[in-house]
Amino acid sequence: MATTTAVSSTKISGGSFLLEERRTDEVFTPEDFTEQHQLIGQTAEEFAVHEILPNVEKMEHKDFSITRNLLKKAGELGLSSAEIPEAYGGLEMDKVTAAVIADHIAKYAGFATTWGGHTGIGTLPIVYFGTEEQRKKYLPRLAAAEIVGAYALSEASSGSDALNCRARAVLSPDGKHYVLNGEKMWITNAGFADLYTVFAKVDGEKFTAFLVERTFPGFSVGAEEHKMGIRGSSTCPIILNDCKVPAENVLGEIGKGHVIAFNILNVGRFKLGAMCVGGARVSLENAISYAKQRKAFGKVIADFGLVREKLANMAVGVYTGEALVYRTVGMMDVALAEVDKAGADAAKETRKAIEEYAVECSIIKVWGSEMVDYVVDETVQIYGGYGFVEEYPAERAYRDARINRIFEGTNEINRLIITGFLLKRAMSGQLPLMPAIKKLMDEVLSGPLLSEDLEGPLVEERKLVTSAKKLGLFAAGAATQKYMQAIQDQQEIMGAIADMVIETYAMESAVLRAQKIAEDSGEAAAELPIAMTRVYLSQAMEKIEAAAKKVIAAVADGDMLRTQLAILRRLAKHEPFNTIELRQRIAQKVIERGKYALV
Numbered sequence: 001m002a003t004t005t006a007v008s009s010t011k012i013s014g015g016s017f018l019l020e021e022r023r024t025d026e027v028f029t030p031e032d033f034t035e036q037h038q039l040i041g042q043t044a045e046e047f048a049v050h051e052i053l054p055n056v057e058k059m060e061h062k063d064f065s066i067t068r069n070l071l072k073k074a075g076e077l078g079l080s081s082a083e084i085p086e087a088y089g090g091l092e093m094d095k096v097t098a099a100v101i102a103d104h105i106a107k108y109a110g111f112a113t114t115w116g117g118h119t120g121i122g123t124l125p126i127v128y129f130g131t132e133e134q135r136k137k138y139l140p141r142l143a144a145a146e147i148v149g150a151y152a153l154s155e156a157s158s159g160s161d162a163l164n165c166r167a168r169a170v171l172s173p174d175g176k177h178y179v180l181n182g183e184k185m186w187i188t189n190a191g192f193a194d195l196y197t198v199f200a201k202v203d204g205e206k207f208t209a210f211l212v213e214r215t216f217p218g219f220s221v222g223a224e225e226h227k228m229g230i231r232g233s234s235t236c237p238i239i240l241n242d243c244k245v246p247a248e249n250v251l252g253e254i255g256k257g258h259v260i261a262f263n264i265l266n267v268g269r270f271k272l273g274a275m276c277v278g279g280a281r282v283s284l285e286n287a288i289s290y291a292k293q294r295k296a297f298g299k300v301i302a303d304f305g306l307v308r309e310k311l312a313n314m315a316v317g318v319y320t321g322e323a324l325v326y327r328t329v330g331m332m333d334v335a336l337a338e339v340d341k342a343g344a345d346a347a348k349e350t351r352k353a354i355e356e357y358a359v360e361c362s363i364i365k366v367w368g369s370e371m372v373d374y375v376v377d378e379t380v381q382i383y384g385g386y387g388f389v390e391e392y393p394a395e396r397a398y399r400d401a402r403i404n405r406i407f408e409g410t411n412e413i414n415r416l417i418i419t420g421f422l423l424k425r426a427m428s429g430q431l432p433l434m435p436a437i438k439k440l441m442d443e444v445l446s447g448p449l450l451s452e453d454l455e456g457p458l459v460e461e462r463k464l465v466t467s468a469k470k471l472g473l474f475a476a477g478a479a480t481q482k483y484m485q486a487i488q489d490q491q492e493i494m495g496a497i498a499d500m501v502i503e504t505y506a507m508e509s510a511v512l513r514a515q516k517i518a519e520d521s522g523e524a525a526a527e528l529p530i531a532m533t534r535v536y537l538s539q540a541m542e543k544i545e546a547a548a549k550k551v552i553a554a555v556a557d558g559d560m561l562r563t564q565l566a567i568l569r570r571l572a573k574h575e576p577f578n579t580i581e582l583r584q585r586i587a588q589k590v591i592e593r594g595k596y597a598l599v
């Protein structure tokens, strides 16, 4: 545990991980948590165990009086205001803290969704876009959870395509009110929230956000949806029937609602990733404890190789997820430290500092939601028939996890964001992707690749990360050469490039974490992290190679295809790790400890 943040204060550009080597002192890992991070983590953990978990059944049956009470208690403990400035009653903590809280609150997904809806999309629009009056009026009460927030963007006919909304707003003749009409759908917390950020088009054209109180005339809430999972959260439509909203409740600028909509979702994604990691850790622990007591063929099932393999993979998921999430929020905190908190543009600069890492936040969202789905699925498998019935925790976790791939931008939309954002930066020269691709093309065409001269721990692993980056650049280069700007219309290629980018960032994050542990605490302490890193690298390299092959086969044929495939094989060449032995070792450790723990 560190007493101060053990990372350099060098600001790192978003997306630059594809082109630059990172040093271990440039990445934040859970091993760098300060005493304060540990303390707030402990508070959130105790709150989850002693307050949330005993009330799960009531919340599953939609007793939202319990939910509101818990939100208030979380507010009193400082678990709901980490991202609200002190001047408005918040704690104004760093983003690592926000992620630590999300990670622990995720012990029960139903409440975590409520809490995330309130503290994230329900509150942050006012933090980042509110006027002084709006902040003063609403933030202190949101910080204390005296009022609950919600965010109403989606409609029945427009979710991903949210800018195409039908809700309308017209200014009243006396200029005092906007009159809103329309219906919003799938609104988290809608059943009991007090304040809603609602998006509607002024005069049918200008997409705009409004702060709408539940008590405003013409506002009503529809019936609860009957959901597959996160049943402990409220999801309802809201109905705007000549709803009168005071003109001073316009949030941000008329016609600039898209800036709010996209920024807020972006900000929310890293916390969703942290919750996925927290949820996966809980599932893994349930799976370990079940596997240790369930017997078959005269043995506990934790003794079977195929069960151990699953437990090891789940632990690898949690380890890599932690590395990804905390590395990203650590980068944000370095960038945010440069913002003049007392300056007039503090909110805008904060937003910009976070937006810099839009690619990384989308990666965390996609990767985390797919990792937790794998973990809860294998947990059901380990529970066997008992995994399929409601009395055991595996069933609910399986249902609860599924939504993460759908909300906060579906994973398809986020994959398009990842590649699209990188290409946009490359085209504008902000990220020197094109020169890097050209350099790599020249290098691979001029003969055998030179092996890197690396020193220190995990040399082979770091070389693999370099190979992954080259494979991604090579495939992206081949695709952009063929399609130029029109690549944006080739969704399958954009998706495959996103997959390579996602895996590369995850691989590098896993390696840097293990390397940092090895450098700071010695190779013995790093034994388990290194084993997990190797397993992760093995599976990620397979995915990257497959995605690169898919892209190359789509953009080349004949002799060109054969040449490019030969280059691809050269770039992907590596000696495989003995993943059976590695997974055995990882499984042995988590089974012995009865939980996920690195030390």
Ligand SMILES: Cc1cc2nc3c(=O)[nH]c(=O)nc-3n(C[C@H](O)[C@H](O)[C@H](O)COP(=O)(O)OP(=O)(O)OC[C@H]3O[C@@H](n4cnc5c(N)ncnc54)[C@H](O)[C@@H]3O)c2cc1C
Residues within 6 Å of the ligand: 117, 151, 152, 153, 154, 156, 157, 158, 159, 160, 161, 185, 186, 187, 188, 189, 227, 230, 235, 403, 406, 407, 408, 409, 410, 411, 412, 413, 491
């Ligand atoms: C439990 C729950 C809570 C929610 N909470 C909120 C909330 O608090 N506030 C809020 O505003 N919304 C909320 N939502 C809505 C959620 O954000 C949307 O459901 C989501 O954005 C997807 O929109 P959609 O359902 O209209 O699906 P669609 O947009 O119709 O998508 C359907 C499928 O098509 C794919 N697709 C769509 N467009 C493209 C494209 N351009 N390229 C490739 N594939 C594409 C999608 O990836 C998806 O697989 C919630 C939803 C649920 C279920």
